[in-house]
Amino acid sequence: MLKDITLGQYFPGDSLVHRLDPRTKLICVVLYIVALFTAKGFLAYGLVFLLLATAVKVSGVGAKALLRGMRPVLFILIFTGILNLFYTTTGTVLVKVGFLQITTGGLANAFFMVVRIMMLISGTFLMTYTTSPISLTDGLEMLLNPLKKLKVPVHDLAMMMSIALRFIPTLIEETDKIMSAQKARGADFESGSVIDKAKAMVPLMVPLFVSAFRRADELATAMECRCYHGGEGRTRLHQLHYTRNDWLVMGLFGVLVAAMFVLRRFSSF
């Protein structure tokens, strides 16, 4: 079950998408989200999807990995779909059972909402899959650099984020281990009511937290030993440079957002 959590995992590679500057990818993801939430109608969604599909194809990540990342949010997807299906009352009524009714508008709304969430997740996952967390946080730090003037601890936040990402697989592995250990001693994580299940989590969470704190303490010491003293005077192995490709890709996403606004206004399809 825990193996499904792919959030924050990085698949090293050398595709065009991998080689883009992390700042470009961050900006593009923001533009992509804006485009996705502006999109209206099949043509608009089609365009966004086309761009996403191209990016996935070029990245070589594979749709399978992206879909696997979708599994944990399956419930939310279904829930959103059902909610939109029944609560929208525009368009012509197709089926009516008691107080529940399905309209053409509801059908369209449900479809678009689900597609929107799926594409949202795929897009952001594609970024984390193709960008090493450190360069991602580097990019974020550089993009947010102006905020340092306002005394926002940008470097510290970026460091915390990259360490959190680094420890996700380690802690998942640990959780699996503790779960097996507790199961071996008769713990039951699967059956019973929701409350029973929540209670069964206690013997899992306590050791996990204790170990996480111990890890944090050891890591802090190890970082100190490697001369970490905050962001001041730090250099980088990988310097960030915008290349021609970066500008092109950013331009492409800019055009996409513009297209979405235009389509929203003038196209009824």
Added chain:
Amino acid sequence: MAEPIIQMEHITFSYTTEEGVAPVVLDDVSLDIEKGSFVAVLGHNGSGKSTLAKHMNAILLPAGGKVYVSGVDTADEERWMDIHRMVGMVFQNPDNQIVANVVEEDIAFAPENLGIPPEEIRRRVDDALAIVGMSDYARHAPHLLSGGQKQRVAIAGVIAMQPECIVLDEPTAMLDPIGREEVMETILRLNREQHTTVVLITHHMDEASQAQRLVVMDHGKIVADGTPRQVFRHVDKLKAIGLTVPDTVGLLYELNQAGLDVPVDALSVEECAEEIYRLLNERDKE
């Protein structure tokens, strides 16, 4: 006698607990580590060996006494960065020392903190990877490596600082036998080829016996100090403080106890076999 890189003079230390002061962990310990040497510190759990290690690069400061690293007092807060750089530290659990998600980015962490120019970082990362024999894994994700490989990455991360001395605090305690061997090989190579001073904290006899100098600790005191041969000769003394001797020494000791004339300080299996063979030959002649 070569010039010392670390000088510890009459240091005492005790961890303070909520109930007050806990038993003394280090009790008037004086130890000099010479430049370029390979020193093993041996002791069972709670002997104070890890605490001693943490005094070597100012993670802990002695309650009494002084520690000098290349002549710099570790109590001087202004110089801690220098001390951390001069004396690198590798810990038991490799998972809790690796900061980054890609091997080479992790190794670059220390040079980055030191503000070294990118081209120089690149060179240091490649060199460090070559020294620990992990060049093929530069772009790999650390959590997918084996324990021994992870620990070698951690060692490379320290080498990239170009320290004069590396202190390893039970680096093999969480590894399988193959991983242990990999790490020991790396440590030995580091000492021989890079001339880095190595302090190895361990409770494994066979690891300690590979050092040039062996310091045995018990209850916060140094109880023996010398070459592994000299130290292992005192089998009774080691057994009294709960340490086992290497199998080879143990065997020769038993033979010796049984009244046979063999020296007890043959460390390697070959040497041990040689001694027994010689003994058997002599008996045949009689």
